[in-house]
Amino acid sequence: MILVVDDDGDIRETICDILAEEGYTVAAARNGVEALSILGQPGHVCLILLDLMMPVMSGYQLLEERHGNPKLASVPVVVMSAHWDGRRGIDIADFVCKPPKLTSILAYAERYCGEERAQPPSSK
């Protein structure tokens, strides 16, 4: 399952719809708190696509929570933001500048979740 965490509804739903169309199982969260709730449920999350600037709990805070939790620390995170300041000690799989390119999102999905893809693309 790919977890998309972004407070912007348009971008969150667009990414989720495209990934679902491409055969991935997706979950969406509007902030870090909702993301942690999903991560606490049963089910394997193979990738987190994470925005940084969000209300309630930011992406930075979620990364810090993840850093202190061995189970979550193993889940690769791709940060989607205007910039990433490379915070010391916080490990991320990669960073994409917003707005993210479709090709980048699909490439990350394939790299980290390709084996979990349920079906071939429906329209491509």
Added chain:
Amino acid sequence: MSANPKAPPAPTFVRSLEHLIDFVDTAAVGLHWVAADGTIVWANPADYESLGYGADEYIGHNITEFHADPNVIADILRRLSAGERLHDYEARLKCKDGSIRHVQITSSVLFEDVEDVEKGRKFVHTRCYTQDITQRKHLELARDRFVGILGHDLRNPLGAISMAAEYLRHAKDIPERHTKNLERIVNSADRMSRMIVDLIEFARALGKQMLVKRQEVDFAEVCRRIIDEVEQAYPGVHLDFDAQGDTRGQWDPDRLAQAVANLVTNAVQHGEPPFQVTVKDAGRDVVLAVSNQGAPIAPEAQGGIFEPFSHTTATQGLGLGLFIVNEIVAAHGGSIDVRTTRDDGTTFTSRWPRSAGEQA
């Protein structure tokens, strides 16, 4: 001939002293002296009135009472006592009404020699000049909010447009007549995205020296990557590339890529083929030349070509690309110029010192 110390002061000296006192009392800049223990021993009206205090509420009090940040005034006093001169040191002062003023402090200590060498020099008082920069700080805050809105709030919907259109463009069941419209949406969204990046850079650059994080980079590699991207973004466009000699050095890879991309995109958008990109070893520098064979830039446009919002032709952008290039080159200690003629076309040549130590 020496002056007689018992003689009354000469009238011209007294008048000069009166003028000096008047000058200090009416100065727009805050001036004060602080003793070694932090007591304010003298101040001009601009200094205490800007905070809403009277002379007796200020002079004789400790300077720490008026600073909003105890660690800041502690640092100021420590550094001054050590003989350091502070220049445009930023601090926040507390006004009588509870509001905060942002100031820049320039200060040093007047020391006097004493007879006992063991005791060292005597701290007489600080000589402190305080300039109110509250208005500038508020403008900076507004600018940061503006950059935040551009960076976050505008890019998100644009990202959704771009991704959705890109996805549809490659769908098999979309009629060909509609794919052209989808391409227009994708291209326009990309263009708008680049404009937002330019605006963010412009807003960040206002009044600030751009920061660069140097690391080992091969200039030629960066050029190859950018040329690849630009050729993909502009189908049918070909850029000749030539790398000569050792092109490695220490630059900020992201900034360097941004500068190369802006120069190459500028050539493709405003010039005519053939397009040539050359990067070559020039000893302490690496030199990048980006040329095209289009019509020369009008003489009246050449002077301000690196200024923000300069438009040399009917353009697709905001006229910030070359301004940003100039800022990036300057932040690396380099230089850039343009040569444009009817016979030879237009060439932007930039020099990039290989390391901070090589900067002029």
